[in-house]
Amino acid sequence: MIFTLDAMGGDFAPQAIVQGALDAVGNSSESLTLILLGDETAIKQELGSETPSSIKVIHTDEIVTMEDIGSKVLKTKPNSSLVRGINMVKDGEADGFISAGHTGAIMSASLLTLGRIPGVRRPALAAYFPTEGRGKVLCDVGANPDAKPEHLVQFALMASHYYHHVEGFSEPKFGLVNIGSEPNKGSELYVETYKLLSDMPNFVGNIEGRNLLTSNADVLICDGFVGNTLLKFAESWINFFTDEIRDKIEEKVSYKLGAGLMKPVFDTLRSKYDYEEHGGTPLLGVNGVSVVCHGSSSHKSIMNSIFVAQKCVKNRLIEDTQKSLAIHFGN
Incomplete structure (x- = not known):
């Protein structure tokens, strides 16, 4: 599978996105190619001297920021990492797109570029x-x-x-x-x-x-x-x-001692309820896989978001959603 990543999107870009991509390639049980879009110099600096063959870099010279109007980025920033990544899905060059960037821009660009699943x-x-x-x-x-x-x-x-x-x-x-x-x-x-x-x-x-x-x-x-x-x-x-x-x-020494004894419990709960253990979620109803991540996603969340995109493709989420809509609404 091939996925495009908005390397410039999110609070910790490009570091978190690059490291998340490296982690995904290293931990994926299936064939995986990741295309990082964004400032080539900044991305390659994070990649280091030994870049896996399964990670590609495409330079884009525009970045979508939180100050941009989401509904207008297709026209105002066509060479941004966000827009280019979604266009590659539309053109069949990638199976899906992942971004921790501007949620409104991801939603608008995905809808206008990929269209809706028939019937949605x-x-x-x-x-x-x-x-x-x-x-x-x-x-x-x-x-x-x-x-x-x-x-x-x-x-x-x-x-x-x-x-x-x-x-x-x-x-x-x-x-x-x-x-x-x-x-x-x-x-x-x-x-x-x-x-x-x-x-x-x-x-x-x-x-x-x-x-x-x-x-x-x-x-x-x-x-x-x-x-x-x-x-x-x-x-x-x-x-x-x-x-x-x-x-x-922090108020009492006895509390600190008790907290030390409870640390395994706290660690278990933190792991269980940490959104980063799950990753992002796909934009539902769009005719293509576009995964929206939390803006403050770390490398762990980005890695898990890539795995979410894999599941969407492997388990035919788009195709089966279309069939279900046709059955219930006659489309």
Whole structure:
């Protein structure tokens, strides 16, 4: 498989992207070629003197920054690492694209360049949450702040295929994030969506906020406004709680001694709930593999994002999503 990487995207580019690529090549069990796009001098400086034959470098002289308007980068920065990498997927020169850069630009460029999977009305962005057991997928987390009931139904199908093909669990159950469990709860959008989803066999009903991580739903469906709010709250709460524990430990010598004894437990939990252990997620509904990574991704997250892209291609995520949409919507 061949993948293009936006070597200039992310808080720790190009170092994290280059090291993640090296780690992926070294740990992949399958044939893997990675094309790093960006400032050739900076990339080769990170690669060092011995570059594996499976890693290629293509120079681009433009960089998409957070100050750029995502919807306009195709026109304003056509020779950027982000745009060139996606174009190579469109032209059949690569099987997929990975970036930790400007999320809005990745989404816009991927949609306009690769197009939608036939039948898809709105692409969506999902996020994986590690939990006790198989974990949860939340969709949408920001691509569609304004959505219609039929969009949320498609999100359920696309996210379920992602959960199956990438996470490896078949027949996932999905629920609708809502303020109550009753069918008539929530806004008109959620009441109407519930009616449409109730005809689908794996739908388990409404899921209240307090039950998001413990419900029997593997996939949690909502509009992008709700999903993005939940996602950012979760990130901020984890950071806040971690800082609080760290500050308390520093207060007393006895706390420090206790923390030393608990270190194996903390290490296990940190590993289990670390998003970098999972990597990025594919942009759902786009007719090509485009993996969006967290902006602060380290080399470990980049490596795991490359493996996510491998699973998308190997397990035919795009093709099977198209078939499912055709069955349910007659496209």
